[in-house]
Amino acid sequence: MRKEMSKDITIKLSSEMEEFLTEKAKEIQLPIEETIEQLINEQINNKVIFDEGFYYDKQKNALLDKSGKIIQFTKLQNGLFNLLMxxxxxxxxxxxxxxxxxxxxxxxxxxxxxxxxRIRDLTYYGIIVNHSNKGYSLGETF
Structure with a gap:
């Protein structure tokens, strides 16, 4: 279980960033601080993190490596990976x-x-876990 911690952070905003956040805050009717928190939470909740820098981006519906490159699967590989996801x-x-x-x-x-x-060859061995005589599951980090 994760312990929830809170930390105040000060950041410098460029005028473009401030303008974007002001518009976004008006759009969703929240203070800028809560708008920033919501945007960060959306980014965090949009990803499933795997070992070795791989992550699944829910918006892109794709698995990416640590450099952000999409892993290209065949139709069957994609079907299996998506089913496991x-x-x-x-x-x-x-x-x-x-x-x-x-x-x-x-x-x-x-x-x-x-x-x-082949999925393991494109990624890493532990991304898919074999459960003898049962099936497969993903070996995600969290």
Whole structure:
């Protein structure tokens, strides 16, 4: 469990930043301080952080590396990764993967393992966790 801490921070705003924040604060009808807090929270809540600098950007609906480059997946890789993202924190069993990613078309366990291996090759080994005889889950940091 995270302990909530509060810290006052002073920042210098350029005139463009101040103008943007003033307009945004008027738009959402909040003081500038609360507007800044809301904008930061949106950014934090928009990302799922993984190890080795990888993160999933919910707005872009994409996995990015530490330099911000989008990881290009094939259709099956993308389907599997998105299914695991939708079920983060849970084990997705092989039957569900077969139904959702392969749309019940012919698929062997070796094909599924190969897709997992290729995702790991593009990212890092621990991004997908194998649960023997059960299925897969994401190995997210938080």
């Amino acid at each position: 939708q079920n983060k924190g849970k084990i997705v069993d092989f039957d569900v993967i077969h139904k959702e990613v392969w749309k019940n078309k012919k698929m062997s366990i070796f094909t599924m393992r190969n897709i997992v291996k």
